[in-house]
Amino acid sequence: MKVTVSRKAHFNAAHRLHNPDWSEEKNKFIFGKCNNEYFHGHNYNLTVKVTGEVNPETGYVIDMKILNKIIDENVLEKLDHKNLNLEVEEFKTLNPTAENICVVIWNILREQLDPKFDLKVILYETERNFVEYPAS
Numbered sequence: 001m002k003v004t005v006s007r008k009a010h011f012n013a014a015h016r017l018h019n020p021d022w023s024e025e026k027n028k029f030i031f032g033k034c035n036n037e038y039f040h041g042h043n044y045n046l047t048v049k050v051t052g053e054v055n056p057e058t059g060y061v062i063d064m065k066i067l068n069k070i071i072d073e074n075v076l077e078k079l080d081h082k083n084l085n086l087e088v089e090e091f092k093t094l095n096p097t098a099e100n101i102c103v104v105i106w107n108i109l110r111e112q113l114d115p116k117f118d119l120k121v122i123l124y125e126t127e128r129n130f131v132e133y134p135a136s
């Protein structure tokens with residue numbers, strides 16, 4: 001019997017959307033206020049969904065405490081209160097859009113979780129803008 005276990009987390013981070021291969025004008029046109037050179041912040045809300053078989057002895061798919069620790073130590077430590085463009089290795093060469101942040105988080109968690117689990121990450125950048133990976 002497969003069940004999905006979900007854990008929510010949040011972090012605050014600053015970013016700037018920018019493509020170094022484009023002119024300043026094109027960056028302003030495509031990314032608008034998100035291209036502001038002084039950066040801006042978001043309160044990101046994250047949902048991590050882990051799907052797997054329920055262990056008949058524990059009744060757990062995965063212990064929520066363990067899942068929480070994995071998210072804390074590997075995602076929040078890395079991203080919370082950071083300037084994503086300047087302080088987080090992955091985004092020195094990758095535009096920190098919601099899509100790219102979501103995929104980076106998924107890759108980090110995928111490495112930490114047993115391959116027997118399916119993983120989905122949902123990232124809210126604002127109350128109304130959110131992305132999920134893998135896509136449904």
Ligand SMILES: Nc1nc2c(c(=O)[nH]1)N=C([C@H](O)[C@H](O)COP(=O)(O)OP(=O)(O)OP(=O)(O)O)CN2
Pocket residue numbers: 017034096097098099125126127128129
């Ligand atoms: N496909 C994407 N589009 C946009 C992204 C993104 O990461 N992927 N990011 C942004 C901005 O960084 C930000 O998310 C939008 O800010 P804002 O316009 O202020 O969004 P709000 O939801 O707060 O405002 P509305 O009132 O809903 O317009 C833009 N696009």
